[in-house]
Amino acid sequence: MADGIVGPPDALVAPRFSGPATFARLPRLDEVPEAPLVVLGVPFDAGTSYRPGARFGPHAIRAGSRLLRPYNPELDLPAFELVQLADAGDVAANPFSIEAALATIEAGAGDLGAAGRRIVTLGGDHTVALPLLRALSRRTGPLALVHFDAHLDTWNTYFDAPYTHGTPFRRAFEEGLLTPDANVHVGTRGPLYARSDLDDDAAMGFDIIRARDLETLGIDGVAEHIRARVADRPVYISIDIDVLDPAFAPGTGTPEAGGLTSRELLGILDRLGDLAIEGADVVEVSPAYDHAEVTAIAAAHVAYHLLTLMASRIARATHG
Amino acid sequence: MADGIVGPPDALVAPRFSGPATFARLPRLDEVPEAPLVVLGVPFDAGTSYRPGARFGPHAIRAGSRLLRPYNPELDLPAFELVQLADAGDVAANPFSIEAALATIEAGAGDLGAAGRRIVTLGGDHTVALPLLRALSRRTGPLALVHFDAHLDTWNTYFDAPYTHGTPFRRAFEEGLLTPDANVHVGTRGPLYARSDLDDDAAMGFDIIRARDLETLGIDGVAEHIRARVADRPVYISIDIDVLDPAFAPGTGTPEAGGLTSRELLGILDRLGDLAIEGADVVEVSPAYDHAEVTAIAAAHVAYHLLTLMASRIARATHG
Amino acid sequence: MADGIVGPPDALVAPRFSGPATFARLPRLDEVPEAPLVVLGVPFDAGTSYRPGARFGPHAIRAGSRLLRPYNPELDLPAFELVQLADAGDVAANPFSIEAALATIEAGAGDLGAAGRRIVTLGGDHTVALPLLRALSRRTGPLALVHFDAHLDTWNTYFDAPYTHGTPFRRAFEEGLLTPDANVHVGTRGPLYARSDLDDDAAMGFDIIRARDLETLGIDGVAEHIRARVADRPVYISIDIDVLDPAFAPGTGTPEAGGLTSRELLGILDRLGDLAIEGADVVEVSPAYDHAEVTAIAAAHVAYHLLTLMASRIARATHG
Amino acid sequence: MADGIVGPPDALVAPRFSGPATFARLPRLDEVPEAPLVVLGVPFDAGTSYRPGARFGPHAIRAGSRLLRPYNPELDLPAFELVQLADAGDVAANPFSIEAALATIEAGAGDLGAAGRRIVTLGGDHTVALPLLRALSRRTGPLALVHFDAHLDTWNTYFDAPYTHGTPFRRAFEEGLLTPDANVHVGTRGPLYARSDLDDDAAMGFDIIRARDLETLGIDGVAEHIRARVADRPVYISIDIDVLDPAFAPGTGTPEAGGLTSRELLGILDRLGDLAIEGADVVEVSPAYDHAEVTAIAAAHVAYHLLTLMASRIARATHG
Amino acid sequence: MADGIVGPPDALVAPRFSGPATFARLPRLDEVPEAPLVVLGVPFDAGTSYRPGARFGPHAIRAGSRLLRPYNPELDLPAFELVQLADAGDVAANPFSIEAALATIEAGAGDLGAAGRRIVTLGGDHTVALPLLRALSRRTGPLALVHFDAHLDTWNTYFDAPYTHGTPFRRAFEEGLLTPDANVHVGTRGPLYARSDLDDDAAMGFDIIRARDLETLGIDGVAEHIRARVADRPVYISIDIDVLDPAFAPGTGTPEAGGLTSRELLGILDRLGDLAIEGADVVEVSPAYDHAEVTAIAAAHVAYHLLTLMASRIARATHG
Amino acid sequence: MADGIVGPPDALVAPRFSGPATFARLPRLDEVPEAPLVVLGVPFDAGTSYRPGARFGPHAIRAGSRLLRPYNPELDLPAFELVQLADAGDVAANPFSIEAALATIEAGAGDLGAAGRRIVTLGGDHTVALPLLRALSRRTGPLALVHFDAHLDTWNTYFDAPYTHGTPFRRAFEEGLLTPDANVHVGTRGPLYARSDLDDDAAMGFDIIRARDLETLGIDGVAEHIRARVADRPVYISIDIDVLDPAFAPGTGTPEAGGLTSRELLGILDRLGDLAIEGADVVEVSPAYDHAEVTAIAAAHVAYHLLTLMASRIARATHG
Secondary structure, eight states, X not given: OGGGOOOOOXXXXXXXXXXXXXXXXXXXXXXXTTOSEEEEEEOOOTTOSSSOOGGGHHHHHHHHGGGOOSEETTTTEEXXXXXXXXXXXXOXXXXXXXXXXXXXXXXXXXXXXXXXXXXXXXXSSXXXXXXXXXXXXXXXXXXXXXXXXXXXXXXXOBTTBSSSTTOHHHHHHHTTOBOSSOEEEEEEOSOBSOHHHHHHHHHTTEEEEXXXXXXXXXXXXXXXXXXXXXXXXXXXXXXXXXXXXXXXXXXXXXXXXXXXXXXXXXXXXXXXXXXXXXXXXXXXXXXXGOSTTHHHXXXXXXXXXXXXXXXXXXXXXXXX | OGGGOOOOOOTTTXXXXXXXXXXXXXXXXXXXXXXXXXXXXXXXXXXXXXXXXXXXXXXXXXXXXXXXXSEETTTTEETTXXXXXXXXXXXXXXXXXXXXXHHHHHHHHHHHTTTSOEEEEEESSGGGHHHHHHHHHHHHOSXXXXXXXXXXXXXXXXXXXXXXXXXXXXXXXXXXXXXXXXXXXXXXXXXXXOXXXXXXXXXXXXXXXXXXXXXXXXXXXXXXXHHHHHTTSEEEEXXXXXXXXXXXXXXXXXXXXXXXXXXXXXXXXXXXXXXEEEEEEEEOOOGGGOSTTHHHHHHXXXXXXXXXXXXXXXXXXXXX | OGGGOOOOOOTTTXXXXXXXXXXXXXXXXXXXXXXXXXXXXXXXXXXXSSSOOGGGHHHHHHHHXXXXXXXXXXXXXXXXXXXXXXXXXXXXXXXXOHHHHHHHHHHHHHHHTTTSOEEEEEXXXXXXXXXXXXXXXXXXXXXXXXXXOSSOOOOOOBTTBSSSXXXXXXXXHHTTOBOSSOEEEEEEOSOBSXXXXXXXXXXXXXXXXXXXXXXXXXXXXXXXXXXXXXXXXXEEEEEEGGGBOTTXXXXXXXXXXXXXXXXXXXXXXXXXXXXXXXXXXXXXXXXXXXXXXXXXXXXXXXXXXXXXXXXXXXXXXXXX | OGGGOOOOOOTTTSOTTSSOOSGGGOOBTTTSTTOSEEEEEEOOOTXXXXXXXXXXXXXXXXXXXXXXXXXXXXXXXETTTSSXXXXXXXOOOOSSOHHHHHHHHHHHHHHHTTTSOEEEEEESSGGGHHHHHHHHHHHHOSBEEEEXXXXXXXXXXXXXXXXXXXXXXXXXXXXXXXXXXXXXXXXXXXXXXXXXXXXXHHHTTEEEEXXXXXXXXXXXXXXXXXXXXXXXXXXXXXEEGGGBOTTTOOSSSSOOSSOBOHHHHHHHHHTOXXXXXXXXEEEOOOGGGOSTTHHHHHHHHHHHHHHHHHHHHHHHHHHO | OGGGOOOOOOTTTSOTTSSOOSGGGOOBXXXXXXXXXXXXXXXXXXXXXXXXXXXXXXXXXXXXXXXOOSEETTTTEETTTSSOEEEEEEOOOOSSOHHHHHHHHHHHHHHHTTTSOEEEEXXXXXXXXXXXXXXXXXXXXXXXXXXXXXXXXXXXXXXXXXXXXXXXXXXXXXXXXXXXXXXXXEEEOSOBSOHHHHHHHHHTTEEEEEGGGHHHHHHHXXXXXXXXXXTTSEEEEEEXXXXXXXXXXXXXXXXXXXOBOHHHHHHHHHTOXXXXXXXXEEEOOOGGXXXXXXXXXXXXXXXXXXXXXXXXXHHHHHHO | OGGGOOOOXXXXXXXXXXXXXXXXXXXXXXXXXXXXXEEEEEOOOTTOSSSOOGGGHHHHHHHHGGGOOSEETTTTEETTXXXXXXXXXXXXXXXXXXXXXXXXXHHHHHHHTTTSOEEEEEESSGGGHHHHHHHHHHHHOSBEEEEEOSSOXXXXXXXXXXXXXXOHHHHHHHTTOBOSSOEEEEEEOSOXXXXXXHHHHHHTTEEEEEGGGHHHHHHHHHHHHHHHHHTTSEEEEEEEGGGBOTTTOOSSSSOOSSOBOHHHHHHHHHTOTTSEEEEEEEEOOOXXXXXXXXXXXXXXXXXXXXXXXXXXXXXXHHHO
16 A cells, blocks of 8 residues: 555455455545545434435445446546545434434534544435534535435424424535535436425526436536536535435335446546535435345445545545 | 316325325225226236246235325326225136136236226236137237337247246237238347247248447337337237346346346336227236336336326327 | 124125224224224334334234124124224324324324224234323223233333333323222233342332232132222223143244233133223234234224223213 | 166266256256156146246246255155155146136146156246146046145135136135045135135135144144044045245245244155155245245245155055 | 157146156257257366355256246247257266366367367356366357356466366457457456455456446347357357346355346347357356246257257358 | 453444454454453355355354344353453455465464364364364364264365365364264254265264254253263364245355254254353354345354353353
């Protein structure tokens, strides 16, 4: 490893089915406390409206990440050698009180990110994006949101509850955590409650690239659209794994037919290397509905690409 | 709801995992007996040649439909407000006698459709398309068939049995239920018994768009081909869920590799809004082979799009 | 059917895989509003501490109940002809607020039980037993609790939350809903937090028959112990399906090895016919973890035996 | 191998996961045409009233049988060396006509058994027992039936169909294939249609050992009861795998809670070595509902014990 | 059948879920010993680095192949009538010694191929490609390798082991079994150990078509690239089923997100009919991770297309 | 915690589905290096003769152990407070060379146990018992073996391989690691290769308690037999999870019908508290065949009881 960076155990010596249960078998944060980029688990799913179980998402994604190797050929980058990476473990969120959990998650993310450390979060349901944005935006100011999801997640309330996995980005918009004109949903599809869902969403400054737009825009077109919209603003990338078609991600809570393939999702991400990514998450992996780790492996790959992009940007900033 | 139309319970008050077990939690037909468009279950699979279990298909598709919401953004239509929709329950088909079951299904569909009511049927194996066509064509005359399937289903007999899930459209052709020159298979693939299978099929006036033609025609090209062939004839759309690749529809009886994606299938359907759709079915969902409701959810989405298209046409006819 | 009682559709005419999706295909309460004994679904699992998903329990148990037939040979009683039975549907409980859900469930059960109607509840997680006991005890006074479960469910708080699936019976005791000296746990096993868990439990007047006591007491001994303890007090029977070994009930949230067989559980229940059963529940069926409906079918059988016992008692009271 | 008997490939040389796909990797009947005892597959399930799929039962049981080894320590017998065993393959039964299938199965079993060859049949649903009894009783005269099952299978008709998996033994009784006073059901449990089901059954000369009688009689008591009832009559043993609890046999079509353990079933069988077993079957394995081959392996063990018992009797008859 | 060729049993008489357990129910090689093209099982997985279980691959692929029919419409060829096909059974490879197994496999393939007979192998893990290439190249000289796989399989050693499923093609290159300038990987994706993995691979004369190149090249472009590179050299086609995305092939040992669809893979293969295919394999099917035979059916289709291509070439060579 | 002992995180504060991925969320050995009793993972399965996958056993058992709580009521002991417990992580065993792996495991266990530290091992296949016995017996001298298993595991060779999961105890006997007259198999059942398997086994001083002996001896009788045979000798307890019936442990490699229940196994273990247990293992958990963690949870409970027994003995030795 370059520069004293500590990586995973050598898979040619310790089989990948053995050893630490951290993300990609990376060191724990207590082993490498100066790591500027970390993976954080948020095992929380009390905001789920349909199939629960994303509380087991961090465990499942970590298990699915054991197959990852250090070099990312798509981006031509040694993912684990650019900067020190670490697994920061889990936030212990209250499973019975959404409000209490939001506070704990925000505090945890705030502490972790205090010195500018970046975080890739493994959810948990999508509710967790709100406290993560709260904590992050204190440092960065309003963020442009690039949101991969089958759903808008800008609904208002559900059962009178303001904080659920269907509402984080309306709350974030109302709280001024997001830029008013640079957000974009990617992969939207499936029925809504009413046409006003779209109107409300547009009023919050969101742009929509529907799943079926992939057929016409292609991967390049989608990525170009995102880059143009976001430009050089600080960005948060939030990836609900249900942006993938249920064939590619059965292990999730509110699946909708007609989604993206994993090749499309990874292809789009790899074209976003120039964005100023300040934080990211991969959420809504519900392993009780997964099979053969298909969903968990897709999510692990997504997190790996996010880590590579973010590590590369940090390294460029550090080393010129 | 507009015009006194009764819809599903409000999902923001009654969670979608609770409440009536009807399709999309729509009212039962006995609650809204004037409904001009209904969903009908036909739990029957005695015509199956390989993996049985489609008798549980209606139950599974209804369970998978609970996630559906009222507004269809792809078609920009409030699916459940255009006309009154209802779930007409199941036909109680004899599981031990194909002939007896055919008679019961035909009678049930005939009664339901007597006053011009349209039906979207949830199968059951593909055998059920024959009695449905018999009942429907008595009112409409010969129908153009748009048939999504991995298979031709125009075989002659199997084990000397004339009525199985591999033969409904040959029987329908022989009985004069279909137009001679406007039928089309979409999604065909996989091995056949002999080249004569194709010759026989062509002699019955069928045109074939193979699954792999999607690679060259694209969604637009396929839809255009269908529209051109069918023109303004009355149409029956029959969708064997095995038109999807096994990755998208594992829960079916005779899966063939190399199929459509759910995005392709829904995209084609949404471009058929101008067709004079008189009836439709979604068949061959066999939930014992499904996982995480992937197949059932895809089938529920397909039925939802069929309902939206048909409701829109009825509403246009009614309201000018 | 005797006495104008409406039963399920004749399974020799309408296959059991077709027809209404009610419990055992019984009529809905709105069809037979005078029914003195009903099945009620409570799809709620926000009180779950480990594997969630019991919100889908009522749906799964109803699906598993389709196989049930009308005559109970173990008790030599025509289960569906003793009194009119009905399926009362689901309570629409708030998935995001435990307190709000408790209020809704209590109100729903209170309304249903107003005129002395008895309820067999299908959970949902065990939290729901508290509002059910609140509603029921208003009519009956303090109840003797016969509690089948791997766990005590008399813990105090969890994450400061007073109302979870681990605490209903401590709350019920504190609120005076239970008799102080006639309660009994059956099937307890597995690790606890501390020995004080047992001391606290004993202080609340609970007696414990451990799972492994079945080896020495046998079914007869256990039933005799329960009958002796409860005597002629009004009784509530609460059955957490995890009282069964995970081999018999994999589809549950906090499984513990070393449990009862389904033959033992049904055998004990059938010996409790003399108890004054005022209400009962079967909870903690989490179908995402089930296989081939093994858990759901066991729970359906349990509910069927509870219904038979309770219907028989009502019929005896009515007809002398 | 003794006496020129051909057994399976040596598992210490050819791994048990390789090699022939016959039962226990035994030779095919065309390789050892003189074999006096054979395994026969009857892949047929058109007589199924609930979950179908037993058509794949013979394939699944053969796959589950690969783990079997040659020496049966419970019976202290070299199972594959007593007489020549063979796998006779499958009967090709018509999946669309129960009557046609019955004729084919009867003919196939008749040809196979012509020279006194014994058959252990792998089903298939329980309908197949009728043609097997027809063929066998032509040689042996009326047989005593030892019937392991959750159900009675002496119902009359279902949907007017006389031949289904719920009726074989009423038909057999009516046709004079069974002795009038020596039949016995073992493992019965679960709800019936009416008390008259029991009366009808008793009138056909059946005795019932319920599943829960195991708790009091024990394995020895049950076996003793069977032996006393059957005495020295020619016997047919028919084992519906649903006699096992769903925990032990999830892969079946009409599961009922409260069943036998596999240890109990095998223990009873091993005590029936003195009976004059002329034929036997293991039916109702439906692998789509199985998990990890649990059901298939149990069925394979059951067939293995039946083969050992029958081979031993043939060997004793042959060699004195 | 033409020319005395023996095919599978007629599926219109013997259901496809019955009969011989050979590939596509084709005759065994001992029945048609002159067959010039055979299917061979190699149940071996001791070279697996992550999820094992490919030892059950041949059994699973054969089970998945029962649905195949005789006529291949994509290639417009009667697959089973071009030349005599046969199933040659399994090689009994030592599960505990990779070296011993390699020797056995090489010997087995050598014997089978002695008279120029071609083999399509069903693996087994990818280690088995090495002995197959050793045996084949003795007759053909160095082969051009067309290698479909998520991985390069040109690593050097793993745990000091030279022969594993990650190293066969480096060993083959070193041993001179491959042409130095005509090999190509198709479908590569996912992280590597280091950039040098790519350098080493290139130095061995490999060209890479990445999975995501499908987005730009399309099926035609990929096939054209392969044909141009290989030209008229003798070719070996090795297909690791993990070239498919995990959605299409969950049942494999080292899945990587972002793979090919089955439609793409079959489409490419069908365009390679002009290549001089001397041998082929389909490997790494691990059925314990499969669902509803999705992977096994995809692999069976792949093998079917390989057989059609190779049979057609043999027939052309034979008959002019 | 007493005496400065470090236990798992408080489950009332950090949910059990979050936090460290160690066994029961206990501290790692590097955190509490003086721990006298540890859990060790040995992810190795190259010695497996049938279904592989036990390499993932340690990961699965640790995941299944998250539900464990600190107080063991069956033994009335605070399991995690008696002595300091720790999770020692995994031995990185070579997956491609059995001999190399044996050496690594022996060295690892030897280092860990150097200062008298006791080990409870999580396998891995049963091959690993041999190096564990080699390492342990160097300190203790020959051990009495109490071996829970469906199989004898005293076979000689398999494919000429001396070290496989079917041979560890023959090798151990030959190497003098076991006492000649105090060993006992418990739970044996299922077919063997020949009667000589039993003779050889007896010649090595083994006694056998068959699975079906539970029916007559009961839990007390079995435990009494074991205690009498072992007396005060140093003991190694080796538990192949396949001692449980496949209903209780589907996730294993060589399942045999007719096994123990988890209640029986735990009941026997709890009666062995007086034995001088020097080491123990739980092996053969193969999670690819598990469902809903049923097998993993049973194995976790078994390990928990072993830890309690061993910790109690260490504490008694330490504190008088």
